[in-house]
Amino acid sequence: MGLSFHSKKHGGIQLFLCGDVMPARAIDQILPHPNKPVLYESYVKDARDYIRLAERINGSIPRKVDEHYIWGDVLAELEARCPEVKIINLETSVTSSDTPWPDKGIHYRLHPLNAGCLTSAKIDCCVLANNHVMDWGSQGLNETLETLKSKHLLFCGAGQNLCEAQAPAEIAIRGKGRVLVFAYGMASSGVPESWQACSDRPGINYLSDLTQASLNKVCEQITFHKQQGDLVVFSVHWGGNWGYEIPAEQRAFAQALIDEAGVDVVYGHSSHHVKGVEIYHGKPILYGCGDFLNDYEGIGHYEVYRGELGGMYFVRMCPEGGKLLELELVPTRIRKFQVQRASSGDSDWLLQTLLRECGKLNTQVTRSEDGVFKILAKTSV
Numbered sequence: 001m002g003l004s005f006h007s008k009k010h011g012g013i014q015l016f017l018c019g020d021v022m023p024a025r026a027i028d029q030i031l032p033h034p035n036k037p038v039l040y041e042s043y044v045k046d047a048r049d050y051i052r053l054a055e056r057i058n059g060s061i062p063r064k065v066d067e068h069y070i071w072g073d074v075l076a077e078l079e080a081r082c083p084e085v086k087i088i089n090l091e092t093s094v095t096s097s098d099t100p101w102p103d104k105g106i107h108y109r110l111h112p113l114n115a116g117c118l119t120s121a122k123i124d125c126c127v128l129a130n131n132h133v134m135d136w137g138s139q140g141l142n143e144t145l146e147t148l149k150s151k152h153l154l155f156c157g158a159g160q161n162l163c164e165a166q167a168p169a170e171i172a173i174r175g176k177g178r179v180l181v182f183a184y185g186m187a188s189s190g191v192p193e194s195w196q197a198c199s200d201r202p203g204i205n206y207l208s209d210l211t212q213a214s215l216n217k218v219c220e221q222i223t224f225h226k227q228q229g230d231l232v233v234f235s236v237h238w239g240g241n242w243g244y245e246i247p248a249e250q251r252a253f254a255q256a257l258i259d260e261a262g263v264d265v266v267y268g269h270s271s272h273h274v275k276g277v278e279i280y281h282g283k284p285i286l287y288g289c290g291d292f293l294n295d296y297e298g299i300g301h302y303e304v305y306r307g308e309l310g311g312m313y314f315v316r317m318c319p320e321g322g323k324l325l326e327l328e329l330v331p332t333r334i335r336k337f338q339v340q341r342a343s344s345g346d347s348d349w350l351l352q353t354l355l356r357e358c359g360k361l362n363t364q365v366t367r368s369e370d371g372v373f374k375i376l377a378k379t380s381v
Contacts (some may be wrong), residue, residue, distance in 0.1 A: 012325045013176055013231055016083040017267050017313040019274070019289035020120050022132070023070055023117055024051035024092035024108035026295035027337045031062050033113035040100050040107055053298030054337065061336045067092045067116040070293060072338035075121060077312060077330055087233065088292070090126040090155075093133055094147045095140035107135040111149040119151050125169040129157025129185035129204045130237040130270075132197050138202050157183025157235065158197070158204045161363050165197035165205040168225050176319040177229035179380035182222060185237040207236065210253040219261045226262060231322050234263040239288065241272045242302055244357050246287050251278070254285045264322035265315060267348075272296075273305040274350065276357035279377040282323040284315055292332070293339055306357070308334045309342060309350050309371070329354075329373040347371055 025047045028034050037047040044050065055061055068075060078086065092108035094115055100107045103276065110117075118126065126148060134141050141158060148155050159165035168180040184207040185191040197203030207214055222232060234257050238250065250268075256264040258280055266285040268275075275288030290310040297308065312330040317323065331342035331350045340352065351373060354365045366374045 008053050012056070012316040013085070013144055013173060013179065013319050014081065014083040015233070015265065015313075015315045015317065016078065016081075016086040017265075017286065017289065017315060018088055019292040019310045020091040020130070020269055020272075020294070021088045021292050022091045022108055022294045023110050023114070024132070024295070025145065025218060026054065027070060027293070028110050028114060028336060029113040030061060030065050030069075031067075031111070031117065032064050033111045035096055035111045036098065038098075041105060050295045050298070054295065055298075057298045058336050067114075067120040070117055070338055071121050073332070073341040074312065074339045077341075078121065081314060083314060084173050084176075085125070086121070087125045087127065087235070087267070088123055089130055089235065089237065089289075090128060091130045091132045092151040093136045093144050095136050095143040097136040097140040097143060099137055100135050101135050101192075104135065106132070108132040109136055109140065112143060115147050115151055118148075118153060123153060124171055125154045125156065125181050127157050127181065127183040127235045127237075127267075128155050128193075129165075129183040129186065129206075129235065131190035131192075133158055133204060136339060141202050156181050156182075156205075157185065158202075160202045162197040162203075164200050165203060166221055177231065178227070179231045179233060179235045180222075181235060182218075182223060183235040183237075184218070188235060188239050188240075189237045191237065198276055207238075210249045215253065215256050215260060217256065222261050222263070222284070229319065231265075231317055231319060232261075232263045233265045233267055234261070235267045235269070237270045238268060239270050240269065242305055245330040246276060246361075254278070254287070255280050258283045258285075264317060272302070274310060274354065274357075276354070276361045277327070277363055277375050278358075278361040279324060279327070279363055279375070284324050284327050284375075289313060291334070293334060293337075295337060297334065297337070306346075306349060306353075309333070309346055310339075311350070321331075327375040329375060331371065331373065341371075344371070
């Protein structure tokens, strides 16, 4: 929620989007002000064990790192490109609460004193409608909201009541109008229905299903806030963690958001690996952006998906009419709890995966000499 003001000289509005950002658990432990390392998981009871697992794979990881460390090569790329709006799905509670949500297998938290790692990347908007923001209950959510406000970070998708949870983040760009970011979370991504915000209860902006009735409610919320010339980003945490298949109901709903709700960019996440991208009526649909930052190094079972590989999505939109001008992806890899530029071999693997998955959606992917992927709709012959 809230309003931020930006200025930019060149044409179009460039957005930076990425997969899930989870500076929690082991990553919180290597930052200067870690929470207590105790975990309530079935097998791992100490967050520092995830550091040791990662070090077995990639070598020694520094401790007491500065607030810029986790972003690695990202900061230089952001500085070079200067996107007007930087949006992340912040998939953790920012709290020092010691009371976990009961009967939940995984609990993520970043200590509020470590929240400088968010401002160090000059993030504009943190999406909170996901399945970890309330891992430490209402107390943890309230502390998250207050911490973000104190850091002058906009957020959307969660709030101290339904009105706040439904409200979009508003970013004004001089001479180009506003970008509105709406965020929703679904049960299919692991969001408990009991986390749904109510008029007198904190929680997230919950999307119960992908029916026409739900679409109508979304349309009403967007129409209430949208003004002429606004660019609308619809963030949705949906689907399981693994698998490339895009359910037909997801695709139909995403397209209807563009056709009926006036959405310009569909920003989907929850999958731990990148999924296909569709360009529908000149608007991008990112069905799953993968993980951008996590502490999963050394954890096995799903290596075939290469979940450590992700990307920086740079989406340039025309402010008049909201048509896509350019969609680029800078391939990345998580290593030592840091986002690094992907190696040539990793980039090759990611390119082949996207060629396969985007091809199913009538989208083509090319790679430029500098290693950046360009994603665009296939043209009819």
